[in-house]
Amino acid sequence: MTAHNGQPLIHARDLVKRFGDFVAVDGIGFDLQRGEAFGFLGPNGAGKTSTMRMIGCVSPVTDGTLTVLGLDPAKDGVAIRGRLGVVPQQDTLDMDLTVRENIVIYGRYFGLPRKQLAKRADELLEFVELTERANDRVEPLSGGMKRRLTIARSLVNDPEIMLLDEPTTGLDPQARHVVWDRLYRLKRQGVTLLLTTHYMDEAEQLCDRLVVMDRGKIVAEGSPRDLIERYSTREVVEMRFDDSNRPEDLTYWTDGLVSRVEPLPDRVLLYTDDGDAASHAIHERGLVPESVLVRRSTLEDVFLHLTGRSLIE
Amino acid sequence: MTSLMLPLRPLEFFLTQYRRGWRGSAVSSVVTPVVYLLALGVGLGVFVDRSTNLPQGVSYLEFVAPGLMAATAMQIASFEASWPVLGAIKWHRQYHAMLATPLRIRDVILGHQAYFVFRLALTATVYFVVITAFGAVNSPLGVLAIPVTVLVGLSFTAPIAAWAAHTDTEASFVAIFRFLILPMFLFSGTFFPISSLPRPLEIVAWFTPLWHGVTLCRDLTLGHVVPADLLHVAYLLAIVIGGLVVARVTYAKRLVL
Numbered sequence: 305m306t307a308h309n310g311q312p313l314i315h316a317r318d319l320v321k322r323f324g325d326f327v328a329v330d331g332i333g334f335d336l337q338r339g340e341a342f343g344f345l346g347p348n349g350a351g352k353t354s355t356m357r358m359i360g361c362v363s364p365v366t367d368g369t370l371t372v373l374g375l376d377p378a379k380d381g382v383a384i385r386g387r388l389g390v391v392p393q394q395d396t397l398d399m400d401l402t403v404r405e406n407i408v409i410y411g412r413y414f415g416l417p418r419k420q421l422a423k424r425a426d427e428l429l430e431f432v433e434l435t436e437r438a439n440d441r442v443e444p445l446s447g448g449m450k451r452r453l454t455i456a457r458s459l460v461n462d463p464e465i466m467l468l469d470e471p472t473t474g475l476d477p478q479a480r481h482v483v484w485d486r487l488y489r490l491k492r493q494g495v496t497l498l499l500t501t502h503y504m505d506e507a508e509q510l511c512d513r514l515v516v517m518d519r520g521k522i523v524a525e526g527s528p529r530d531l532i533e534r535y536s537t538r539e540v541v542e543m544r545f546d547d548s549n550r551p552e553d554l555t556y557w558t559d560g561l562v563s564r565v566e567p568l569p570d571r572v573l574l575y576t577d578d579g580d581a582a583s584h585a586i587h588e589r590g591l592v593p594e595s596v597l598v599r600r601s602t603l604e605d606v607f608l609h610l611t612g613r614s615l616i617e
Numbered sequence: 618m619t620s621l622m623l624p625l626r627p628l629e630f631f632l633t634q635y636r637r638g639w640r641g642s643a644v645s646s647v648v649t650p651v652v653y654l655l656a657l658g659v660g661l662g663v664f665v666d667r668s669t670n671l672p673q674g675v676s677y678l679e680f681v682a683p684g685l686m687a688a689t690a691m692q693i694a695s696f697e698a699s700w701p702v703l704g705a706i707k708w709h710r711q712y713h714a715m716l717a718t719p720l721r722i723r724d725v726i727l728g729h730q731a732y733f734v735f736r737l738a739l740t741a742t743v744y745f746v747v748i749t750a751f752g753a754v755n756s757p758l759g760v761l762a763i764p765v766t767v768l769v770g771l772s773f774t775a776p777i778a779a780w781a782a783h784t785d786t787e788a789s790f791v792a793i794f795r796f797l798i799l800p801m802f803l804f805s806g807t808f809f810p811i812s813s814l815p816r817p818l819e820i821v822a823w824f825t826p827l828w829h830g831v832t833l834c835r836d837l838t839l840g841h842v843v844p845a846d847l848l849h850v851a852y853l854l855a856i857v858i859g860g861l862v863v864a865r866v867t868y869a870k871r872l873v874l
Contacts, residue, residue: 323874354859362716363874386719396714400637409630413718461718 309327311374313338313465313496314359316369321354328354330520331368335467341497344604346517347613353393355517356469359498361385373464386414389463389527391471395450399443403434403453406442411460421460428456432486448479457484466490468499472506484509504603516603518611528603535609536601537563539579543593544571555590558582566608575605597614627715627728632735647739652679653685657681657708658751658806664665672810675755675839682753683762683834686744687769690737691827693769695777697733699790705729706871713872722869726861730774736769738763748838757841765837765850769830772853775860783867801827826856847866 312335321329358362361381432452579598658678805827
């Protein structure tokens with residue numbers, strides 16, 4: 305019935321989702337272990353949401369193998385959904401009900417008794433710091449508050465896996481940090497998190513392990529640190545030029561100093577383990593950019609290297 | 618067994634939602650019948666009764682009251698099953714929330730229809746009380762007009778919800794109201810017997826669910842129940858079941874991609 309120790313909570317092999325001729329998910333495979341925070345990183349249209357919907361048993365698998373909690377989504381959708389907590393990309397809160405009613409009614413969908421839900425709603429509102437708004441209508445709440453309410457609501461059935469589809473997309477930076485903080489606490493409590501994101505900082509903050517998705521395929525897998533070590537250098541030098549004096553080819557100045565050059569429309573990225581030394585040496589060779597920034601490599605650089613494109617276009 | 622109870626969970630949501638805005642609809646469900654009966658039953662009725670003899674020698678008030686009851690159910694049903702259903706898919710997305718839980722498509726459909734039953738039963742009961750107070754109910758059987766009115770409503774909510782789950786835009790709702798609901802309201806025997814219509818239009822009227830509903834309600838409140846009334850019930854039930862079957866398809870196509 306249930307997943308035993310060591311058996312993954314989610315197991316996917318050669319998983320495919322097609323909509324007519326369009327292949328949204330093109331033969332991906334991964335395993336999610338209990339207690340893990342696992343991420344799908346990729347740009348819009350990479351197939352992340354389609355994958356999440358198949359796992360959430362609201363979208364039938366076209367081809368391949370998928371088991372969730374040891375069960376088959378095609379046959380056991382009801383049982384599986386009863387043990388998942390879903391935070392969809394677009395809020396599905398009821399705007400006319402109060403904050404509290406949204407949690408209670410959602411708990412009723414799982415068949416939980418009202419008495420138990422009254423207590424559970426208090427705890428969850430406390431957790432997402434919405435206790436003071438408990439009896440207010442949802443509509444006037446800020447985007448961040450609505451997101452927090454959606455997270456609280458998804459926890460009502462004490463889920464074994466939380467599915468978070470772009471949990472902070474559309475939120476301002478401060479609200480994002482509050483959401484991350486709550487998710488981090490859940491992770492520390494041992495809740496298994498599966499999330500999609502196109503923010504590399506979100507993936508870095510929350511994920512123990514992640515896969516990079518592009519055009520329906522998984523192009524890399526590992527921890528954020530692994531991926532950066534494998535597909536990028538320790539540091540990156542970002543150089544910006546005036547349109548008039550941007551060189552066509554930087555080989556003359558960078559040869560032997562950096563391991564890779566990535567020209568972007570608005571700047572040039574130079575990959576090297578010691579950014580300061582490289583930029584200094586390049587300067588010595590006589591190249592003077594308008595501005596220079598040395599930073600550490602991020603998952604954005606990994607993605608750029610793997611696909612030749614940026615995460616956010 | 619428990620699986621049969623699952624639609625009660627979405628029903629609970631719609632009832633909670635109703636409770637937050639019930640005052641407006643409660644006032645209108647009392648005011649509407651009073652206004653219609655005063656204007657048509659009492660006001661217009663005086664002229665009609667002077668010049669015409671209606672079948673079975675009833676007054677115009679007695680004639681029009683059960684018709685209005687059925688026709689009002691049609692209007693409320695058509696409204697409730699159009700914008701709110703599309704909204705639960707597209708704008709407010711409450712259906713999506715339900716489907717992320719153990720609830721299935723059929724629970725969502727039946728739960729929403731169960732709410733329509735509640736809404737229609739409430740309106741029908743108020744309407745029945747009002748027409749009784751106006752003296753338009755001649756038979757104890759008349760009380761059965763309440764469940765019949767609910768059935769009339771469902772013969773609209775089921776197919777319209779099926780359509781609402783299929784359509785992308787609300788524009789078609791306006792067309793449905795203008796080209797189906799309004800003509801039915803006027804020409805399905807609510808205000809005058811359809812036998813006064815030109816023959817081709819009378820034949821069209823036979824197929825409208827509202828005509829079957831109006832006829833049933835009228836037979837019940839006047840106490841002239843005939844065996845053919847069972848056929849009216851069967852016709853309406855067939856539309857409800859057909860609507861639900863189609864809804865099962867359109868909901869699934871829209872919500873389970």
